[in-house]
Amino acid sequence: MTRPTDIDKNVTSTSRRRFLIEGGALVGGAAVATGFVGSKASAAENAGNLPPNVPQWMKTPGDPLGSQPYGTPSTFEKNVVKNIPKDLKQYLSASGRTPLQDLDGIITPNGLFYERHHGGVPTIDPAQHRLMLHGLVDRPLIFTMDDIRRFPSESHIYFLECSGNPEYKKPYGKTASDLVGLVSCAEWTGVSLKLVLQEAGLQPGAKWVVAEGADSAAMTRSIPIEKCLDDAMLAYSQNGERLRPQQGYPLRLLVPGFEGNMNVKWLRRLHVAAEPAYSREETSKYTDPMPDGTAREFTFYMEAKSIITRPSGGQRLTAPGFHEISGIAWSGRGKVRRVDVSVDDGKSWQVAQLQEPVLTRALTRFRLPWHWDGKPAVIQSRAVDETGYVQPTLAELLAVRGDNYVYHNNAIWPWRIAEDGEVTNANA
Numbered sequence: 001m002t003r004p005t006d007i008d009k010n011v012t013s014t015s016r017r018r019f020l021i022e023g024g025a026l027v028g029g030a031a032v033a034t035g036f037v038g039s040k041a042s043a044a045e046n047a048g049n050l051p052p053n054v055p056q057w058m059k060t061p062g063d064p065l066g067s068q069p070y071g072t073p074s075t076f077e078k079n080v081v082k083n084i085p086k087d088l089k090q091y092l093s094a095s096g097r098t099p100l101q102d103l104d105g106i107i108t109p110n111g112l113f114y115e116r117h118h119g120g121v122p123t124i125d126p127a128q129h130r131l132m133l134h135g136l137v138d139r140p141l142i143f144t145m146d147d148i149r150r151f152p153s154e155s156h157i158y159f160l161e162c163s164g165n166p167e168y169k170k171p172y173g174k175t176a177s178d179l180v181g182l183v184s185c186a187e188w189t190g191v192s193l194k195l196v197l198q199e200a201g202l203q204p205g206a207k208w209v210v211a212e213g214a215d216s217a218a219m220t221r222s223i224p225i226e227k228c229l230d231d232a233m234l235a236y237s238q239n240g241e242r243l244r245p246q247q248g249y250p251l252r253l254l255v256p257g258f259e260g261n262m263n264v265k266w267l268r269r270l271h272v273a274a275e276p277a278y279s280r281e282e283t284s285k286y287t288d289p290m291p292d293g294t295a296r297e298f299t300f301y302m303e304a305k306s307i308i309t310r311p312s313g314g315q316r317l318t319a320p321g322f323h324e325i326s327g328i329a330w331s332g333r334g335k336v337r338r339v340d341v342s343v344d345d346g347k348s349w350q351v352a353q354l355q356e357p358v359l360t361r362a363l364t365r366f367r368l369p370w371h372w373d374g375k376p377a378v379i380q381s382r383a384v385d386e387t388g389y390v391q392p393t394l395a396e397l398l399a400v401r402g403d404n405y406v407y408h409n410n411a412i413w414p415w416r417i418a419e420d421g422e423v424t425n426a427n428a
């Protein structure tokens, strides 16, 4: 058992640590009074930059304006990048996951937004891009991007999640990102799809809108007309700036709360129809074979889900004492009503605090103060949405859906904390 000795060393051997503890006590900070604030970097290495010295970076002026026309993260954050699975052929069918365990709040920075595409990312000149609207409409129309931007705009914060997040049969990975990194959340700006459809005029019998992308996959999905006349939107901006190419520049469909695949990127065509298209992505893919031999298709909504992102797999608790448990929860059906957290392997649950804002079909941040006693523990979170739906355990999910299931895995995901503080995937 080396841990207690290590901890003692950390607490007592660095003047920086003592300074922080005293400083914390001075302002009454409960967390710092537990005596483990600060990194494990040895104080000797950096002594010249530590209090009471004036650090090196205060002795000469900094880089004026940082001399970058487009800002980038600190070089010290260079490891916070998309998680691109090495065992996947990153050619036409590619994915890059959001590093959930490294992010705070509910908004995913654009450079870290997850990406998933079936025919590569096209390079589209917005001046040459057109959106065609035809089928069961009074006036078939072709819009330029300028036309689209002349419509009244709206902005909403919505999550987007791939329904293969994670698949059941794949190895589950180590980190929160490996497991459920195919979810992100942004403020989207664009135009209400309803407005655009009204411009063309819907004819009787219009029941579906078939959306097609301008990528080499010409990815196509059928959206029920009710959703198109509700909160669906055509988005051209994400978090204030134009969409990233990976997210569908210059125009994408957003169907809030529906599985990621239906949010067609590089949107070029909306065909209003009486029937769905039964395209590849809504038949052979994204449809779930059930134990009784039937197929569960057109599931649309992503059910309630949550994950603890801190502490989570790949991280390490440096010492017993205070730790904030923090994570994200979401539901395609609406708002997150409650998140329960268990720190005793599911024996008992406590209600976590929800960080405002709690928005419809957006990520919601939850947190729970926790005192880790230094003993092995299993921690997990369980989301409940405003419809009363409770996030299931993996066993509960598999009992209903059987073995052939691939998509729509919204199971509770537990993390195991070992005596040395290492956090690992408890289901692996």
Ligand SMILES: Nc1nc2c(c(=O)[nH]1)N[C@H]1C(S)=C(S)[C@@H](COP(=O)(O)O)O[C@H]1N2
Pocket: 113, 114, 115, 116, 117, 118, 119, 160, 161, 162, 163, 212, 213, 214, 215, 217, 218, 219, 246, 247, 248, 259, 260, 261, 262, 263, 264, 265, 266
């Ligand atoms: N045109 C087109 N749209 C697409 C895809 C695609 O390959 N082509 N991928 C879909 C899938 S499977 C998902 S999960 C989401 C991912 O959106 P993102 O890359 O912006 O995160 O886009 C969907 N829209």
Ligand SMILES: [Mo]
Pocket: 116, 161, 162, 163, 164, 260, 261
């Ligand atoms: Mo997806």
